[in-house]
Amino acid sequence: xxxxxxxxxxxxxxxxxxxxxxxxxxxxxxxxxxxxxxxxxxxxxxxxxxxxxxxxxxxxxxxxxxxxxxxxxxxxxxxxxxxxxxxxxxxxxxxxxxxxxxxxxxxxxxxxxxxxxxxxxxxxxxxxxxxxxxxxxxxxxxxxxxxxxxxxxxxxxxxxxxxxxxxxxxxxxxxxxxxxxxxxxxxxxxxxxxxxxxxxxxxxxxxxxx
Numbered sequence: 001x002x003x004x005x006x007x008x009x010x011x012x013x014x015x016x017x018x019x020x021x022x023x024x025x026x027x028x029x030x031x032x033x034x035x036x037x038x039x040x041x042x043x044x045x046x047x048x049x050x051x052x053x054x055x056x057x058x059x060x061x062x063x064x065x066x067x068x069x070x071x072x073x074x075x076x077x078x079x080x081x082x083x084x085x086x087x088x089x090x091x092x093x094x095x096x097x098x099x100x101x102x103x104x105x106x107x108x109x110x111x112x113x114x115x116x117x118x119x120x121x122x123x124x125x126x127x128x129x130x131x132x133x134x135x136x137x138x139x140x141x142x143x144x145x146x147x148x149x150x151x152x153x154x155x156x157x158x159x160x161x162x163x164x165x166x167x168x169x170x171x172x173x174x175x176x177x178x179x180x181x182x183x184x185x186x187x188x189x190x191x192x193x194x195x196x197x198x199x200x201x202x203x204x205x206x207x208x209x210x
Contacts, residue, residue, distance in 0.1 A: 041161055044084040044134050055162035056081050056155070065151075072141055073149035075182040075202035082136035085160015087128040090139065093121040096148035096197060103203045105138040106130075110203075114142060121153060132159075136166055143197045144182045175207035183208070 045051065060077035062070050072079070081088070094100035094117050104111040106127045115124060126137055141150055155162070175181050183205030185195035202208055 041084050041163060045163060046134050050167040051082075051164040052167045054165055055083075057165050068154050070152045071149050072152065073145035075141060075144045075184075075200070076205075076208055077141045077150075079139040079152055080137070080165045081155055082134065082163040082165045083155075083157045083160045084132075084134050084163050085157055086130045086132050087158045087160070088126045088135075088137055089123050089156040089158060090126050091121055091123045091153035091156070092117050092139075093151050093153075094119055094148050095150075096143070098197065100148050100150060100197050101142045101201075102150070103140040103142050103201070105140070107135055114201075115139075117150070121151070123156060126155075134163055140203055142183075142201045142203060144179070144184050144200060144202070147197055147200075173210065175210075177207065181205060181207045 057080040058070065058072070058078065059080065060072065060074050062072045062077065064070055070079075079090075092102070092115075097119060099116040099118060101114040101116055103114050104126060115126070117124060126139065127135065139152075179185070182200075183202040184200050186199075186204055187201055188195050188199040
């Protein structure tokens with residue numbers, strides 16, 4: 001099976017098991033809080049697409065503040081991951097004083113409602129209620145670098161495990177431009193220069209859609 005019991009999981013820490021938990025373990029009624037083990041992840045990987053050897057990938061410039069924290073500023077900057085499971089969460093925050101917006105894609109499908117994040121590091125649900133199996137996710141920064149940068153502190157694969165992301169295409173196109181290329185204010189109902197983050201979406205710029 002794809003799931004293992006508490007006794008089969010090498011990550012189980014029995015030094016912190018309480019007497020009540022121990023009684024439940026012996027009675028066979030204990031439900032561990034850690035994610036179940038997926039013993040053979042390869043059986044869930046798709047055979048109709050080419051996969052890379054990475055479970056986490058970035059598109060665009062980024063910087064690191066420590067071994068697990070990444071900062072991304074440029075519009076269109078993307079975080080990619082894949083997993084075998086049913087749900088995914090990510091810890092994120094923005095430098096912007098108001099809401100910042102990220103565009104989510106799950107299995108290549110655009111989620112119409114963008115993810116609104118704040119300046120407080122929070123674990124956000126990225127995907128949920130999926131059929132158990134292989135899924136890939138992209139998180140795209142919609143706003144420009146002048147407004148904000150986002151900090152990414154890792155994924156929580158919940159009931160699953162990380163898997164290889166789809167391989168990139170052999171060729172890419174680099175666009176060099178200014179605000180129109182970044183999609184600055186492209187959702188604004190007016191032509192003023194006082195745009196807020198929700199009125200900018202790099203994923204609807206001509207460069208992203210090409």
